[in-house]
Amino acid sequence: xxxxxxxxxxxxxxxxxxxxxxxxxxxxxxxxxxxxxxxxxxxxxxxxxxxxxxxxxxxxxxxxxxxxxxxxxxxxxxxxxxxxxxxxxxxxxxxxxxxxxxxxxxxxxxxxxxxxxxxxxxxxxxxxxxxxxxxxxxxxxxxxxxxxxxxxxxxxxxxxxxxxxxxxxxxxxxxxxxxxxxxxxxxxxxxxxxxxxxxxxxxxxxxxxxxxxxxxxxxxxxxxxxxxxxxxxx
Amino acid sequence: xxxxxxxxxxxxxxxxxxxxxxxxxxxxxxxxxxxxxxxxxxxxxxxxxxxxxxxxxxxxxxxxxxxxxxxxxxxxxxxxxxxxxxxxxxxxxxxxxxxxxxxxxxxxxxxxxxxxxxxxxxxxxxxxxxxxxxxxxxxxxxxxxxxxxxxxxxxxxxxxxxxxxxxxxxxxxxxxxxxxxxxxxxxxxxxxxxxxxxxxxxxxxxxxxxxxxxxxxxxxxxxxxxxxxxxxxxxxxxxxxxxxxxx
Numbered sequence: 001x002x003x004x005x006x007x008x009x010x011x012x013x014x015x016x017x018x019x020x021x022x023x024x025x026x027x028x029x030x031x032x033x034x035x036x037x038x039x040x041x042x043x044x045x046x047x048x049x050x051x052x053x054x055x056x057x058x059x060x061x062x063x064x065x066x067x068x069x070x071x072x073x074x075x076x077x078x079x080x081x082x083x084x085x086x087x088x089x090x091x092x093x094x095x096x097x098x099x100x101x102x103x104x105x106x107x108x109x110x111x112x113x114x115x116x117x118x119x120x121x122x123x124x125x126x127x128x129x130x131x132x133x134x135x136x137x138x139x140x141x142x143x144x145x146x147x148x149x150x151x152x153x154x155x156x157x158x159x160x161x162x163x164x165x166x167x168x169x170x171x172x173x174x175x176x177x178x179x180x181x182x183x184x185x186x187x188x189x190x191x192x193x194x195x196x197x198x199x200x201x202x203x204x205x206x207x208x209x210x211x212x213x214x215x216x217x218x219x220x221x222x223x224x225x226x227x228x229x230x231x232x233x234x
Numbered sequence: 235x236x237x238x239x240x241x242x243x244x245x246x247x248x249x250x251x252x253x254x255x256x257x258x259x260x261x262x263x264x265x266x267x268x269x270x271x272x273x274x275x276x277x278x279x280x281x282x283x284x285x286x287x288x289x290x291x292x293x294x295x296x297x298x299x300x301x302x303x304x305x306x307x308x309x310x311x312x313x314x315x316x317x318x319x320x321x322x323x324x325x326x327x328x329x330x331x332x333x334x335x336x337x338x339x340x341x342x343x344x345x346x347x348x349x350x351x352x353x354x355x356x357x358x359x360x361x362x363x364x365x366x367x368x369x370x371x372x373x374x375x376x377x378x379x380x381x382x383x384x385x386x387x388x389x390x391x392x393x394x395x396x397x398x399x400x401x402x403x404x405x406x407x408x409x410x411x412x413x414x415x416x417x418x419x420x421x422x423x424x425x426x427x428x429x430x431x432x433x434x435x436x437x438x439x440x441x442x443x444x445x446x447x448x449x450x451x452x453x454x455x456x457x458x459x460x461x462x463x464x465x466x467x468x469x470x471x472x473x474x475x476x477x478x479x480x481x
Contacts, residue, residue: 053352053389067344069351079340093327094313100320105301139301 007032008061010047012039013211014219016168017070018058022209023164024074024088028081071103074164089161095147096161099154102143103165110136111169118176119227133184140166141190148192152199159203167200168210175216256281257309259295261288263469265418266318267306268459272414273322275455276406277332319350322411333407335414345393350412352390357382358419364434365426365470366477376432380439387440402446406454417450425466429474 009025009032011018025032037047037057050059050066060067060076067076078088089096113136117129147154147162154162173184174197187194200206258274258281260267274281286295286305298307298314307314308321315324326335337343360382363375392400394412404413420426423435437444450456461469 053385062341065341067341069348072344072347072351075347076340076344079343093324094310094315096327097315097320097324100323101301101315101317104317104320 005030006061006063008035009033010035010037010044010050010059010061011057012037014039014216015057016172019168019171019206019210020070020164021058021060021073021077023159023168023205024077026205026209027088027159028077028085030077030081070168071107071161071165074161078161086158087160088155088164090155098147099161102140102147102154102162105136106140106166106169110140114169134189137184137190137193141193144192144196148196153196159200159205163196163200167197167206170197170200171210171213171216173197174213175220178213178217179220254311255309257284258282258306259284259286259292259298259309260306261286262461264288264305266304268418269318269414270306270308270321270325271459272409272417272455273325273335275459276335276409277325277329279325279329319354319411319415322414326411333409335409336411342396345396346410346412349386349390349394350415352382352386353412353415353419357386361419361426361434364430364432365474368478372430376434379434380436383435383440383443387442391442391446400442402442402449404446404449404453409450409453409455413450416447417456420447421451421456421460422466422470423447425463425470429467429470 007025007030009018009021011022011034013036022034035044035046037044043055046061047057047059048055050061051057051068054068056068058068058070058073060073062076062080067073074088090099110133113129113132117126117133120126120129144154148156151157153159154166159167170185176182177184185194185197201210256274256279258267258270260270260283262285271283284292284294286292288305291303295305295307296303298309299305299316302316304316306318306321307316308324309315310324310328315321322335336346357379360375360378364372364379367375391402395402420435426432427434435444435447451460460466
């Protein structure tokens, strides 16, 4: 096009939400500048200016125009760089609705349950939340089998919207398994998802942008220490 | 031509899997269901409406939406689509004639999606809380509602209505996803204010939002789909009574 495109991504290394636009940009072979925001410190001026309502990452800046919310960003990337690379969202409206449905399920039903299981104080609440997490995984297993139709990814031959959405949590899942010594992705319960997860992590577009499981496991440990010391101080 | 085929076929059979047949499983009192009706009417898509009893959901509904078991569900060519915002996306992407429910431009589209989500995630439950509660709980909820409306006034209008410099203009031709979501929450604000004896949308404090909702309410499609004022009052009163007696 001849026009200089300026693409900047504000993120945080550990965040599953920040991984999503990274994968999308790689899928479309778009060069971008990455800015690591301060996780525990003050947020940058640019972040506050670009996302005044929520003040959260990720934020994509395309020629200085801010796009916020990870799945919105992925859709924006798909629509904007739509000429060469594969389509991130499926082409048929029904399949797109399905991809959005399951992404919404992951973000608004499944992951919140996992968060509760991680931070709830009562054993009862933890157990109940874990049940929801496990049930959700079974539902996602069924969804994968029916949507992928024998192909490697939710998106078919290539990583797509649903892969990015759910896949962005795989490192966190594996890190938690390591940290807590408990199995979340269980081959006996969700065999297809287990294979898919490994395939996802070894994909070219994911390999170099997803954080390492070890690092995230250490980070989860650090988070727990911080939470405990904060609790003992109060 | 499309309409003619649909109409003649509708006269012939009522089979769900019939080509191009559109069925909406919803409920007349549900704002989520109303969103879909608005979208279908804006696109002039004929549809069959199936009123679901939310206390006694049909087997069909449970089959169509096994994960959430909720309305609305749109059935098109026998295939079910759930989650109101995604149904609207589906409608916009499938029926490409007629007005666009989302902007063509990706940047503007991301803004419309953002604000539709904002209203859904940050305003809906809180407004419902104001209706369902009393005393301090209600006061807190109302404060939060007003705060969120101020955010929309300050940050939202200029992004949603970037074409008109932040001035809300809504017609049958320009009505979008975010107008639909706002409509199904706060179009009946006068009825809310009457039943609760509270001011929710103050034209002095949020003049832009006030203007926006009134512009929405002036559109043909919203007028056509609105229940009579007295009925809205009654529904609200009953809903509030039931909620208060349960708490």
